[in-house]
Amino acid sequence: MPRTAKGSAPALDGPTARALVDVLAAPVAIVDADGRILAVNARWRVFARKNRGALVAVSEGANYLAVCDRASRRKSPGAAEVAAGIRSVLQGKLPEFAAEYPCHSPTEERWFIVRVTRFPGEGPSRAASAHEDITEPGLTVCGTCGTAEEALTAVGKLRSDIVVTDLNLSGKSGLELLKDLIALHPGLAVLVLSMHDEEIYAERCLHAGARGYVMENKGPEKLVAGIRSVLAGGIHVSARTSARIVASFSGQRTREKASPLGGLADREFEVFQWIGGGLSTQAIADRLHISVKTIETHRIHLKRKLGLATAAELVAYAARWVAAK
Secondary structure, X not given: OOOOOOOOOOOOOOHHHHHHHHOOOOOEEEEEXXXXXXXXXXXXXXXXXXXOOOOHHHOOOOEHHHHHXXXXXXXXXXXXXXXXXXXXXXXXXXXXXXXXXXXXXOOOOOEEEEEEEEOXXXXXXXXXXXXXXXXXOOOOOOOOOOEHHHHHHHHXXXXXXXXXXXXXXXXXXXXXXXXXXXXXOOOOOEEEEEOOOHHHHHHHHHHHOXXXXXXXXXXXXXXXXXXXXXXXXXXXXXXXHHHHHHHHHHOOOOOOOOOHHHHOOHHHHHHHHHHHOOOOHHHHHHHHOOOHHHHHHHHXXXXXXXXXXXXXXXXXXXXXXXXXX
């Protein structure tokens, strides 16, 4: 059986496995524990030939993680997140990872969703990285941003019809960015694309001014459907979230057990997350630019609303929740 690099194990176990991967429509690469590419499928090679420089640098034998790290240092949108996600999967910290990123050629702008899955079982750590083209006819990417501050500046300059944002941003939370965008640009259509549980975040985002919420693990079809729905003037959420919202307005109770975090105010929820992240009261106050006394008041409210008796219980509860995310 052929090997893809000196000393490496076979990337695909036999011609049948190779054929199965080659028929996939998405470009796929298989990487080892160090990020070195062991094999790529036919679609990957076709894309590389059409887009010189896009995937040429990441063919068999190249280190995919090193390429992502170099792109990150050039501040290429999504590169750092993709590299971190691949490492987490290879190290066993995550069972799988998905993220949206731009991959533009010299002649056109295209968007992809990368999905990384770790090979099960014993033996050397390996992962499959699939890149699905989610570029849609009639939809053009006006710009991309890596931080909340960049987004605020870009939205003021670009004449976009819709903004798609994540909740995990550097500088400030996605919820805070959402509120700022709506305050500065009333009527702006914003769709949230996030890995976070919609039960906790969807209604919170809608209250902040978003027109829709899509979870990353639902696939590119759901994202495109969400974009088109919002552009048509609608509100886009899952059927589950829609039913919960309707039930709450009608005074009915759903059979689902509501999360106690749903009753927290946005600022309380933000403080709760920072507590779970291990920050002290002073550090949270500095980060949110509010007083220590205000943070202490939020802690009191959090204990009451979550049914916790002590500060230690609050810290432990928040830490477990953050770890489970």
